[in-house]
Amino acid sequence: MIPFKNSTRKGTVIALICLLAAPFGSQASTDNSQQWLRESPANASLLAYRNPHLSLEERVDDLLQRMTLEEKAGQLMHEFFSPGPNGTLSGETVMMIDELQMTHFAFLGNILDPVEAVEFHNRLQQKALDTRLGIPITISSDQRHHLGPGFIGGGALGYFSKWPSYLGFAALRDPELVRKHAEIAREEFLSVGFRLALHPQADLSTEPRWARIAETYGESAELSASLIGPYIEGLRGKEFGPNSMSATTKHFPGGGPVQNGWDSHFVYGMNATYPGNNLDYHLISFKAAIAAGTRQIMPYYSRPINTEYEPVAFGKNSASMASC
Numbered sequence: 001m002i003p004f005k006n007s008t009r010k011g012t013v014i015a016l017i018c019l020l021a022a023p024f025g026s027q028a029s030t031d032n033s034q035q036w037l038r039e040s041p042a043n044a045s046l047l048a049y050r051n052p053h054l055s056l057e058e059r060v061d062d063l064l065q066r067m068t069l070e071e072k073a074g075q076l077m078h079e080f081f082s083p084g085p086n087g088t089l090s091g092e093t094v095m096m097i098d099e100l101q102m103t104h105f106a107f108l109g110n111i112l113d114p115v116e117a118v119e120f121h122n123r124l125q126q127k128a129l130d131t132r133l134g135i136p137i138t139i140s141s142d143q144r145h146h147l148g149p150g151f152i153g154g155g156a157l158g159y160f161s162k163w164p165s166y167l168g169f170a171a172l173r174d175p176e177l178v179r180k181h182a183e184i185a186r187e188e189f190l191s192v193g194f195r196l197a198l199h200p201q202a203d204l205s206t207e208p209r210w211a212r213i214a215e216t217y218g219e220s221a222e223l224s225a226s227l228i229g230p231y232i233e234g235l236r237g238k239e240f241g242p243n244s245m246s247a248t249t250k251h252f253p254g255g256g257p258v259q260n261g262w263d264s265h266f267v268y269g270m271n272a273t274y275p276g277n278n279l280d281y282h283l284i285s286f287k288a289a290i291a292a293g294t295r296q297i298m299p300y301y302s303r304p305i306n307t308e309y310e311p312v313a314f315g316k317n318s319a320s321m322a323s324c
Ligand SMILES: *[C@@H]1O[C@H](CO)[C@@H](O)[C@H](O)[C@H]1NC(C)=O
Pocket: 038, 039, 040, 043, 045, 046, 047
């Protein structure tokens, strides 16, 4: 049913870590999502959490006290999904929404044309509106604008513009071009309903055997730090709001130096090594991402080996959690 069933689960980890508020209720570009805006704030039957005239905190407080434990648990999950034929909802997606009460999904697949992608998104948000509380669905995505195959969930989408990989941008050393790229990527993502970016990668490619170095800004912390801020700002736009992509910087605290170049999506890639005791060097571009206002940080699935920290997975590691 679900990828990585027997290894580390991407979703549950991401959703829990350092998750700041996404632009609430701004997910959909469908007509239905606008229905709350047409209602008067004086309408006593308008539930507080659906009232756009109230503050984010008031709406969240109201919604939380209406939620069952199962609905709250569903909010903590984040799983891959793929559209069915012709932009329909697959049975698995319907099950995850209806039975698991989930609202966060990562897009997997490359089969839709733009019209089907929008129809798929509209069906999805209609399905969300039909649930008990009508919480909109957030769609996340790995990078989709780079030529070449992606790693598991990523890779170019046919109808998006094509750009070099992050490593290609690193070679160009042009922060303003990176910003422009991210602004265009944001517009294209938003046009088909994607809201949450599972990027950029602040990882340094200090282990040349790792399969994900094309998605990094190279092995220099300073270069990576100089490009990651403009990327996050380009995804956000002038200020964070309904026209922003919410950036998730990954993979904390630096997924580059995995033992033998293996990847920690797989059990054998469990060991993150920081040769030369240089963990601090790997944190430099994460600091730049935080300074630029990244909304989320995704820990990697590995654990530190031969460092001063406990050899426990970063998503559960007390030192890693304390720094969030
Ligand atoms: C008030 O809100 C309810 C439920 O959201 C809606 O059905 C109704 O049409 C609204 N009434 C007015 C006068 O806006």
